[in-house]
Structures are given as structure tokens and as C-alpha cells.
Amino acid sequence: MSAETPIEARGLTKRYGELVAVDAVDLTVEPGDVFGYLGPNGAGKTTSLRMMLGLIRPSAGSVRLFGRDPQAGVAALDGVAGFVEEPRFYPYLTGRRNLELCASLDGHGAAGRIDEVLDVVELSDRARDRVGGYSHGMRQRLGIAAALLRRPRLLLVDEPATGLDPAGMRDMRLLIRRLADDGMTVLLSSHLLAEVEELCNRVAIVRKGSVAYEGALSDLRRAAGSSYRLRTTDDALAARVAAAQPGIEEVDQSVEGGLGLRAASDDALGELSRALVESGALILELAPRHATLEELFFALTESSEDGGGGGDRVAVAATSVAANDGSGS
Amino acid sequence: MNPGVLSVYRWELRKLRFQKRTYLGLGAAAIVPIIFCVAVATQGGQPNDVAFGRYIHETGLAIPLVLLLFGSVWMFPLITALVAGDIVAAEDHNGTLKTILTRSVERHQVFAGKALATMTYALAAIALSGAVAVVAGSIVSGLNPLTTLSGTRISAGRGLTLVGGSLLVYLMPILAIAAIGLLFSTVFRNSAAAVVGTLMASLLLQLIGILPGLGFLQPYLLSTQFNSWQGLLREPIDWAPIVRAAWVCSLYAVPALVAAFLVFLRRDVAGG
Numbered sequence: 001m002s003a004e005t006p007i008e009a010r011g012l013t014k015r016y017g018e019l020v021a022v023d024a025v026d027l028t029v030e031p032g033d034v035f036g037y038l039g040p041n042g043a044g045k046t047t048s049l050r051m052m053l054g055l056i057r058p059s060a061g062s063v064r065l066f067g068r069d070p071q072a073g074v075a076a077l078d079g080v081a082g083f084v085e086e087p088r089f090y091p092y093l094t095g096r097r098n099l100e101l102c103a104s105l106d107g108h109g110a111a112g113r114i115d116e117v118l119d120v121v122e123l124s125d126r127a128r129d130r131v132g133g134y135s136h137g138m139r140q141r142l143g144i145a146a147a148l149l150r151r152p153r154l155l156l157v158d159e160p161a162t163g164l165d166p167a168g169m170r171d172m173r174l175l176i177r178r179l180a181d182d183g184m185t186v187l188l189s190s191h192l193l194a195e196v197e198e199l200c201n202r203v204a205i206v207r208k209g210s211v212a213y214e215g216a217l218s219d220l221r222r223a224a225g226s227s228y229r230l231r232t233t234d235d236a237l238a239a240r241v242a243a244a245q246p247g248i249e250e251v252d253q254s255v256e257g258g259l260g261l262r263a264a265s266d267d268a269l270g271e272l273s274r275a276l277v278e279s280g281a282l283i284l285e286l287a288p289r290h291a292t293l294e295e296l297f298f299a300l301t302e303s304s305e306d307g308g309g310g311g312d313r314v315a316v317a318a319t320s321v322a323a324n325d326g327s328g329s
Numbered sequence: 330m331n332p333g334v335l336s337v338y339r340w341e342l343r344k345l346r347f348q349k350r351t352y353l354g355l356g357a358a359a360i361v362p363i364i365f366c367v368a369v370a371t372q373g374g375q376p377n378d379v380a381f382g383r384y385i386h387e388t389g390l391a392i393p394l395v396l397l398l399f400g401s402v403w404m405f406p407l408i409t410a411l412v413a414g415d416i417v418a419a420e421d422h423n424g425t426l427k428t429i430l431t432r433s434v435e436r437h438q439v440f441a442g443k444a445l446a447t448m449t450y451a452l453a454a455i456a457l458s459g460a461v462a463v464v465a466g467s468i469v470s471g472l473n474p475l476t477t478l479s480g481t482r483i484s485a486g487r488g489l490t491l492v493g494g495s496l497l498v499y500l501m502p503i504l505a506i507a508a509i510g511l512l513f514s515t516v517f518r519n520s521a522a523a524v525v526g527t528l529m530a531s532l533l534l535q536l537i538g539i540l541p542g543l544g545f546l547q548p549y550l551l552s553t554q555f556n557s558w559q560g561l562l563r564e565p566i567d568w569a570p571i572v573r574a575a576w577v578c579s580l581y582a583v584p585a586l587v588a589a590f591l592v593f594l595r596r597d598v599a600g601g
Contacts, residue, residue, distance in 0.1 A: 047599075053431050056597035074433050082431070088424035092347045101340050105432035107332040146428070 004066070006031060006154040006185040007052060011061030014047050021047045023209035024061060029154075029187055029202075034180045036200035036217070037189040040301055044209035045189040049084045049158050052187075053077070065154065082156030082187075086163070087143025091132030095123055095142050098131055102146045110149040117145040121175065137168035144175060155179060158189045173199060197293045205300045212300040220296055228269070231258035231285035238281040245272050258285065332434050337442025338449075341416070345450060350415060354408040358454040361404060362396055362462035370469045380478060380559060388473035389466025390488040393459045394562070397499050401555035405455070405499075406506050406531035412450045413510025414523030416443050417593065421518045427598050440593045444511060444586065451507045452500060459496040463489070479564040495558035498571055501578040502554040506531055508582040512589040518600065548573065551581050 007029035014022040022044040029035045039045050050056045052063050054070030054077065062069065068076035089098040096114065103110035118124045121141040131139065140160055147155055160176065161169040169192075176199055180186050190196050196203060197217070204214040213220060227250075232238040235258060242251045242261055247268025252260035263269040269286075276283055345351045369375075369385050369392065376382035379398050384391035420426040429439060463472075475488035483491070509530055513523035535552040537543055547553050557574035560567035 050427075050597075050599065053427075055427055055430060056599055057595075074435055077431060077433070084427060085424070088428050090344060090347075090423075090425060093344075097343075101343075102428070102432055104336045104340060105332050105429055105434045107336075107433055150433075 004031060005029070005064070006033070007035075007063065007065060007187060008067075009048070009052070009061065009063040012048065012051060012058055012063050013060040014044070014051060014056065015059040020209050022051070022058075025204075025206070025209075025211050027204055027211065027214060029185060031185055032180075032183065033202050034176070034186045034188065034200045036196035036203040037187055037206065038191070038193070038196050038203050038297060039206035040191055043206045043301070045191075045206060046084050046158055047209075048206075049082070049156055049187075049189055052156060053080075053082065053084065055084065077150075079150075079153040080156070081147035081150040081152035081154075082158070083143045083147065084156075084158045086136070086159075087139060087146065089131045089139065089142060089146075092130060094128050094130055095134065095138075095145075096127040098142065099127075099146060099149060103149050106150055110151075113149055113151070117148040120148060121145045122171075136163045137165070137171075140164065140168075140172060141175075144172075148179075152184065154185045154187070156187045156189075159191070160188065161190070161192055161195055169195070193294045193297055203293075205297060207301040213296075217293070220293075227260065227262045227289045229255065229258055229285065229287050229289055230261060230283070232276060232281040232283055234281040235259055237279055238276055241275050241279045241281060242272060245275055248272050260289075332432070332438075334438045334441045334445070337429075337434055337439050338445045341442050341446030342449065345412065345446060350411050351450065354411040354450070354454055355457055357404065358408055358458040359461045361400070362392065362458055363465050365396060365399075365462070366392060366465035366469045369466075380562075381475075384476055385466070386470055388475050388485070388488070389463060389468070389470045390472070390475045390485065390492055392466030392470065393462035393492050394495060396458065396462050397495065397558065398556070400458070401499075401502075401552070402535065403528065403532065405458075405503055407528050408454045409451050409503050409506045410510045410524045410527035410531075413447045413507040414514045414525075414527045415520045416447055417511065417514040417589075418518050418520040418523045421598075421600050422520060424600060426600070430598055436594050437590070440590055444508075444589075447507050447511060448504055451503050455496050455500050455503060459492065463492060475562075477564050478559060478562045481564040483564075491561050494561050498558040498561060498574065499555065501557070501574050502551050505551055505554075505578040505582040505585075508585040508589070512585040512592075515589040515592045515596075549577055549580075551578065554578055 005028060007027060009025050009027040012022055012025040012027070013020065025048060037045050037048070047056065051058050052065065052070060054074070057071060065076055065080050070076040090101070093101070096118070099114045099117070100111065103114060115124070118127050121144050123138060123141055123145060126134070126138065131142065134142065144157070144160070157176070161172045164172060173195060176186060176188065180199070188196065188199060200217060202216050203220065205212045230238060230242070235253070239251055239253050239259055242248045242259065245268070247264040249262045249264065263272065273283060273286065375385050376395060379395060381391040381394040385395060420429070430436060472485045474482045474484055476482050506527060510523060510527040513526045514520070517523045517526065531551070534550050538547055538550045538552045554574035554577055557570040560570040
């Protein structure tokens, strides 16, 4: 495992008795990534993050942060910061006091950065108020401030925008974007698809504790983009022609007002066009179907199929997207 | 500079300074001697059936010693349990344990800092109670020579020194209770359960001490060690009960501390 790779998880598993909370997760977060760790509530995202931060022990497998094992001690967290679930502080202490506590437990001159990080999260004017009186959004920002005290190269944040009002969500996204633009690698656990779509370049989609897809967001979209919607002068004939055409798969006649299909390549699509014209089914519409992350997410996380790797599941997603398109959703 | 046990310890003390339960415990440690002294000043009687009870009108130095006897039943165990039972469980419950365990201090350093803060609080409670009792007792009965358990009279200065020594000896079973409280706090992850559990454990040991047929256990009970300070108030000083208290208390404290330490080190921090 590379010392330059911010996060490498291999076969990471956590069991609580019979319950498998995290199931053999393989994950690689590269330097500079804003990595979305996406999944429905209860998918095992927070448990994974807790293992990454050394708060809980894996039942099997391993995770390395810059090549170091967080179970071996806090030295593995050098250059790493973050929080799981909502950041928690001492309500009877002021925001500044809480940061002083964190800084004193960090050392390395962290105390000298308190004013700076308070400015970054725009909490300087409330720093002398007790945290017990802070809003949820202010506590989230204080959590980011506490993380920044460590000057992290890797920031792990768990649902940072959950519970925030729209303005708070926007501010949180802007803050994370700014940190990422400064070169920080970010792992962002979320179930908010818009947040991930806006911020992340790579994603892992988890479902029932295991990773259903890991890769670039653009690849995921591209994979789903190989599905098409076809409308011709004779859809029944077109369906027969398409089904017989090499490289054309999953022809779906249930699509309202046309057909759904997948093309293995652009060449296969070109050949289909030629065959359709030759058969007399004139093309009225042949449009790629760009799935939204939300559609892909639901297709991946709600699929009843358990087998297959990421690629297979993206195919499942793409088919589901075409079907959804046909049903007018 | 790398942070360590001292950083954790300092912050644990600061956190204690901001918590109501700290003042509840220390307040009780201070107010009980005052109430006792007011009662001594306004009532004519005296508790003749306890050591030094008959001298409370003669010298204020007898008052902290009588309070040590009364306080061992529930007051000092409760004061100790208030913080010992809470110091880990409250962090677990509030989710702040994950906050401190993701900084640059190792778990064993966090535990050591918390254990030291708990011991410091127990020491402060005993010292405060003793100091208030001496001052209030001296106001009520004067700072006069003290009659030892051997019947000899010693000067007020030597009496004061021995009262201080007695408080230190008394601290040994208190620290053992603190260790049990830490264990419960770490294992139960629930502050109320840990505080009540610690107090119940202390009371259970006292109950065993008075059960017929279990007299042979008496020397090995924690509750018995609360009286070991009386060895200091004999002429010459009887060190035997004090030495026994040291190892008997260790028998309770060390396994409890080690168990708490191991649980804390290996536990999953899944709350909050």
C-alpha cells in the first residue's frame, strides 16, 4: 500500500454479531480527490469512516491512511482530520475553548492557528459564546475548524450538510470546495446526491455495507450514457431489427413512445442506424440517455441483484435508467 | 511539543471546573462539616459511641476525624462516584470521546489523564472537607490539644499534622472507589448507572462487613480500610492497619484500573 495514497481500504469489514455493517469494502482515494462516499442511511458509511479514523476495529480487512494503519495508533492520523456523524463539542465551553482543547491535544503549534481557522469557517464573532448555544450549522463549521487545526492533507467529513438550511448547505459546499481547491484530499460521506454531484470527482456507492460502484463520476455517467431512446416510424419492426443487430443489447419495448436499448459501441449504433433505414423503419429520434446521479444511485442501491462487480451493476443501472425513462419518470 | 498525559490531565481539570457535578461534590464536601459544626455549636450532645466523638466540644481537631467516620458510609463514596462514574461515560454519551480520540493523543494517554483528574478531584474533596472541618471546628471548639486513642494528649500542632496524615490514609480507600467508578464508567457507558453502581458497590462491601458469619472477610473489605487512619492516632503510631489498608486497597484499585484501561484501549467508539 502506497504511502502517497490518502486512503486504501481492502476487504474492510465490520460485523456486529450477525449483522454485517460493512462488507469487504475495497476503496482507493487518490491524492487531490474529492471523493464521494455515497449511500442510503444505514449503508455502512459512518462505520467505514469510524474504522478509517481508528475509532472502531475492523472485523476483517484493513485500511491505510497514507500507508499507515489507524489501528496502530494516532501517528497514523498525522495529516488526517475529520469527523463522523455530527461533530461533538463540550457545550459548557466556548467555541474558542473547545478549539483550544483540540489544539492542546494536537500539539505542533495548532494553538497558534485558532484565529485563522475561526476566520476560515466565519465563526470569529461567535468564538466566545458557549457551544451549547450554537446552531447545528455553527457546530458543523466548528467541526471543520477543529479539523483544520491539524493542517490536514486528508479531510474526512461525514454528512457535513445534513440538518443545515439551504444557505448553510451552500456555505458548507463552498467551504469544502475551497479546501479542495487548495489541494486537500477530501472524503465526503453523504446521502445528499446533489452535494456529491456538485463537489466530487470520484465516488463509491455503497449498498448494504458493500461497494456497488467505485470510480470516476464521469465514468459512471458514461457507462449509463450508453443507453439510448429510439423512436421510429415502425417501432415493432425496429425492435426486431435492433434485437438481431450485433452490439445492441437489452432492447426494451416497454418504453412509452419508443424503444430503450444499449449499444456496446458507437460503431454498433451506426450499424443499427443503417439497418433500420434499410429495413424501412425510419429514425425519428435516437437520443443518448444521460442518467442523473440520483437515477444511477437508486438503480445501484435498490437493485435486487447481489452478484457482480461494479461494472455489472452500472450496466444494471443503465438498463434501469432506460426503463425509468420509458415510464416517463 | 507533542501532547501527552499532561495535556489531557490539564484539560480534564478544566472540564471539571465547568461542570455542575464537580461543584455538587465539592460543595457537599464543604457544607457537611459546616452543618456538623453548627449542630455541635447549637446542640449540647456528642456522639460518644464513635472515636473522638466525646472530644468534639474540647477541640476542633476532633471534628474532621468524626466526619471521616460518618463520611465513609456514603458521603465520600458518593462524592467520589459523582466524578469517577461520569468521566468516561459522559464523554461516550455526549459523543465527545470521538472528538478527543481523533486528535494526536493515544488512548492510553487519554485514560491516564482522566484517571489522574479523577484522583485529583478525590484528593481535593477530602482536603477541602478536612480543611473546612478543621477551620469550622476550631471556630466552634477551639484549636486545642487532642486526646489520642491511646489516651495521651498531643499538642494542637501535632494533632493538626496527624489529622492531615489521617486524611491522606483515608484517601487510599477513596482512590480504590474512584478506580471502581472509572471501571464502571468505562464499561457501562452510562453516567447514572456508573455513579449509582459505584455507590452500590461501596455500600455492598459495608453490608458484607456487618453480615453475621462473614467476620473473617472483615480485614479484606474496602469498608474496613476507611478506619485504618486510626492507627495514626495512637501513641506510638500503629502502622499495621495503614500498611494493610495500602495493600488491600491496591487489591481493589489495581485490577479495576487495569480492567478499565484495557476496556478503554480496545473498545469501539461507536456512540455519538
